[in-house]
Amino acid sequence: MGNKYSDQPVETGTNTPAVARPTHKAEGLSEREQKAIRISWKKISSELKINGRDFFVKFFEFYPVYIDYFPAFRGKSIEDLCRSRLVQAHGISVMYSFTTLVENLNDPGFFNKFMVRNMRAHEGRGVALQQYEEIFDVLILFLEEKLGARFDEFTRAANERTWEHFARNGRREHRATD
Numbered sequence: 001m002g003n004k005y006s007d008q009p010v011e012t013g014t015n016t017p018a019v020a021r022p023t024h025k026a027e028g029l030s031e032r033e034q035k036a037i038r039i040s041w042k043k044i045s046s047e048l049k050i051n052g053r054d055f056f057v058k059f060f061e062f063y064p065v066y067i068d069y070f071p072a073f074r075g076k077s078i079e080d081l082c083r084s085r086l087v088q089a090h091g092i093s094v095m096y097s098f099t100t101l102v103e104n105l106n107d108p109g110f111f112n113k114f115m116v117r118n119m120r121a122h123e124g125r126g127v128a129l130q131q132y133e134e135i136f137d138v139l140i141l142f143l144e145e146k147l148g149a150r151f152d153e154f155t156r157a158a159n160e161r162t163w164e165h166f167a168r169n170g171r172r173e174h175r176a177t178d
């Protein structure tokens with residue numbers, strides 16, 4: 001099983017998460033934390049096409065089991081997916097969603113609403129909290145890889161809190177509105 005420190009692919013996404021969870025609770029982000037996230041995200045969103053594809057390829061490298069969740073990707077190898085325009089298109093649409101979230105960091109209401117909607121849209125696809133946690137763990141590794149030294153400890157901690165919050169809060173809100 002891969003983790004934050006060894007960047008090894010994992011065989012399945014059904015057991016232990018790839019990365020240790022941050023232990024702190026996500027509460028409101030300070031102005032400084034929001035700024036750090038926005039700055040780190042600016043670099044990623046300036047190359048949405050490439051980053052969207054690279055992010056999804058990385059996610060599938062860690063969790064090949066999820067390739068089959070996508071009807072159009074079923075049976076494809078990682079090499080095929082690297083070349084696929086569909087992976088690029090899907091990656092762009094997910095990156096847009098992340099960008100919208102980053103633009104609304106100061107609005108918890110938006111954040112929660114978005115997440116509830118997103119979780120609902122994925123319900124019938126076998127995507128639950130575990131998969132969200134996994135995708136956000138991969139997102140942290142991805143940011144680290146793409147941003148290098150710019151992804152300092154402060155920026156990392158702010159990002160971890162945000163994305164962890166995104167998944168957990170979405171589930172709570174989702175339950176509350178059932």
Ligand code: HEM
Pocket residue numbers: 066069070071072093094097098118121122125127131132135
């Ligand atoms: C916050 C994280 C995520 C965002 C923002 C997101 C966003 C999207 C969007 C915008 C779509 C296309 C619109 C739609 O059909 O609803 C989509 C489809 C889909 N997503 Fe996600 N997604 C996320 C997480 C995941 C995860 C973790 C998985 C699987 C492990 C997943 C699997 C799928 C599948 C299977 C589809 C349908 C693809 C198709 O039918 O071609 N998503 N997602």
